[in-house]
Amino acid sequence: MFQSVDFPGGRVAFTSEMSFIAESSEKRVKCYRVLDDNGHPMSSRFEQVSKEVAVKMYSSMVTLQIMDTIFYEAQRQGRLSFYLTSNGEEAINIASAAALSPDDVVLPQYREPGVLIWRGFTMQEFANQCFGNKADYGKGRQMPIHYGSNKHNYFTVSSPIATQLPQAVGAAYSVKMDRRDACVVTYFGDGGSSEGDFHASLNFAAVMEAPVVFICRNNGWAISTPTSEQFRSDGIVVKGQAYGVRSIRVDGNDALAVYGAIHAAREMAIREQRPILVEALTYRVGHHSTSDDSTKYRPADEIQRWKISRNPLARFRKWIERNGWLNDEDESELRDNVRKQLLHAIQVAERTEKPPLEDLFTDVYDHLPSNLQEQEKLLRDTIEKHPQDYPAGVPV
């Protein structure tokens, strides 16, 4: 008879052997993958994707890539004040979105605009935000790339890292209480996993039994900080168990693997009313943002290796091409199309006037309190007196 003790949480067995739990397991947690480097399925058992969905996935990845190239260029030309690409992380962006239902509520970090592309946010809508014009839903108040769209169930991006994570748990609790056939999905980076908010959110999600899917884009870098200076665990995936959260590691550059893992995670989150943690291994191929030069802190050949031989688009393309679902002609037409759409969108966004001055004061509260009414009046007097101090683009 083994002796054991009844302890909150279940029976705990006694042992006469003193042994510490190792800081890591002998082998690193395996990474779920569907397509090998050449785009061949490694097994026939994977979440199937129809031709229609597969082609839409590929087109969306291409769209994201072209959008990044063109906006990045626009920033370099001084037309945008800031930009940040998702280069290298197109599969996570698009395949995760494809595996969700439009009713699932998304709380992004900032490197997930592909979810919006998938949900039908137009190039014009992206451009409006980046240019901060009057058609921007955020009314020109935030820096470029801080997208948000209520109609797409996509919360507005906020720069402070990891704040979205505990909020996602709260949102998921609401979805649970409303018995909706949906979950909440939140994205974050490897860097974000160091914030207290990440740990609070996993713990809350487990205790509250919240239907939330945490998707970590482990892209190796948080600005200049490599993951070796971020944590000493085997990545993010192992943190799930400590909090009682089911988790999986997936090849983030394999669109079919991401699709399958998120599909399953979503099913479990909703059916079992529990949080799921997904760690997608990938690489930030671009600089952190237009304010960064990543060649200062990482080797160029590392970037090249990921950019060329581990490219998520190339691998997925091989698979759909082999299925006969796409040819070169389709692709060049697609690229032409997207490019034209984008250049047009930028032109229109640039020409569109800025939001009116009153938008400076609205939305601080639901109604304008007296201090802001007074400040608006004062400001208008000042503008009348010193019109040369103020940009012409903002209607007053």
Place this chain on the structure above:
Amino acid sequence: MANCLRRFGRLGLISKAKNGKRELYSTTSVSPASGDNTSSTKSINLFTAVNQALHIALDSDPRSYVFGEDVGFGGVFRCTTGLADRFGKQRVFNTPLCEQGIVGFAIGLAAMDNRAIAEIQFVDYIYPAFDQAGDIPIVNEAAKFRYRSGNQFNCGGLTIRAPYGAVGHGGHYHSQSPEAFFCHVPGIKVVIPRSPRQAKGLLLSCIRDPNPVVFFEPKWLYRLAVEEVPENDYMLPLSEAEVIREGSDITLVGWGAQLSIMAEACVEAEKDGISCELIDLRTLLPWDKETVEASVKKTGRLLISHEAPVTGGFGAEISASIVERCFLRLEAPVARVCGLDTPFPLVFEPFYMPTKNKILDAIKATVSY
């Protein structure tokens, strides 16, 4: 960018600096730490001045450390360039992305008789270290460490550096001026420099001060502000305001980047025959009431200007204190020209800011009250 700058008149400041007119920056009290008064000077910008101070701090005290997010490769504003190479990765290092952890770690390090110089990448991200995560390391820990232990323990070796303020394109989360929050916390000091020379001397004082200090660096001036800075080790006194322009009709009080805007307003006002006295508060907590009081007793008028929202801003505290001390000498209500009571808005930044002309109008209104 150039457009934004011209709008705010900061470009003017810099071209002035390049022309060799640096009255705004010249400092009256440089106290050499080493006793060496004959040091040569070099024309450098503000981030380089901070970098020099950190080199000196690490060099002069082997128990000093510099750390924070991306500090290892030089920091996103280049303030820590070259430090890791020179002093090694054990004294200059990247931390995980966790402000609460950075400050909590720094407090522990400082409590063991070290100088912990922690960088928060943007002051906008200091809040996890301030309140959000519940640990409240700055407000509840650093500020009360000495008091709650009856002075058995202290974390006086702690200095938290963070870039603050407008930059022309920062939007909500790369532009804030949260100094007033920290000024409400007895037990910490709050210091904000206006120029490279001030930054170096004040930062060295903060690092060596036996109390925890938050040091906010005006990020707009990192590259733009250039002046002659002594190459040696020197310190500038804390809790001593500096009169950087003498005048007789009105006293203007400010700190950090806002002073250059105020200085321009003073020059303009002079054309209309108004003589302005401009004071750099430098240390906001505990602040030098005497210098401001003496000035207001002379001029009979006071104007305070800061980028932070006017309501609950530190200007309110200055105003109340000076009214208490100078009530019968005041000839007009105290004027505040500050940021608006809104989050910091990207496209509307030029409207939000306390501009030169807003200050000038307020000077005129106050003088002719």
